[in-house]
Amino acid sequence: MNLTLDKNYILQTAKELLEFNSPTGFCFEIMDMISEKVKNFGFDFQTTNKGMGIITIPGEDDSKVIGLSAHVDTLGAMVRSITSDGNLKFTLLGGPILPTLDSEYCKIRTRDGKIYTGTFLSTSPAAHVFEDSATKKRSLENMEIRIDEVVKNKEDVLSLGINSGDFIFIEPKTVITESGFIKSRFIDDKGSVAALMGLLDVISREKIIPRFKTKILISNYEEVGHGSAYIPEDISELLAVDMGCIGDDLNCTEYDVSICAKDSSGPYDYNMTTTLVELAKKNDLKYVVDIYPMYGSDVSAALRGGNNIRGALIGPGVHASHGMERTHYSALENTIKLLYLYLTEKIEQA
Known part of the structure; x- marks a missing residue:
């Protein structure tokens, strides 16, 4: 895969996001900051009545709309x-x-x-x-x-x-080490937001056009369960980007992109999940498949909100969730690459 990511930009953006206070219910200031970054890339940024950010990327084919989501609200x-x-x-x-x-x-x-x-x-x-x-x-x-x-x-x-x-x-106490570790509170889910910004950066720099129109949702109430309960009705597939869990009975590490097959809301869409696994395997990404029994995502909220969508979940492996968290740049890189593949590769789904 010929994709040139800007590591410095991704890590600096992660640090900036992590140090910006945005507990759930207080995200309007950080959304303004994200809006400015997105507009500098040349993409449209809108907000819903609830304050969710929606970034639109034109595609080769507008007959279908793919949604990506990550949440910027924290504990x-x-x-x-x-x-x-x-x-x-x-x-x-x-x-x-x-x-x-x-x-x-x-x-x-x-x-x-x-x-x-x-x-x-x-x-x-x-x-x-x-x-x-x-x-x-x-x-x-x-x-x-x-x-x-x-x-x-x-x-x-x-x-x-x-x-x-x-x-x-x-206080998040954010530190990025020379060895590529990101140590901070709230990597869940600002690490994923940084990954999406890294994706936007490479799409903008290399003038990449996704196969289908893509809408990136930056949700602001995920930590209390209703972040993406509403999504634009033209989205038919929603891929949540949220932290991968690390611990007993799990495969994920701080270097992987995690593909979640099931969490507390039930199994994710079989065909989407299978496609993500095949793309990761075919392109030699460092990935794992896991099940998270004490977990829910923006896709969970969207499905419970009655949206007629397929849904899947991936994200960078994060250690010590809801405490003093840590991940590695490799996990962000693998996540960005899998997102890029999902948006650009020709995929045949049932």
């Missing part, structure tokens, strides 16, 4: 209440692994745009004070956020403009 938190001594109780957005939040830095954004910093902590945070500092269960009931402001009570916090319902951005 996060929101202020639930303010304690009498001026700390914040919080509610989760999506499902971060709570113990991994202990001692993490964060930012609190008020409704009028002020930003304050803070730290997630156990309510027994000091080893010299609390006998259960190491053993106390890290649960919502036992954790709070300490604000980096001089506050001694609830009224002091309210005077800062902080209120229930304010968004809390978790």
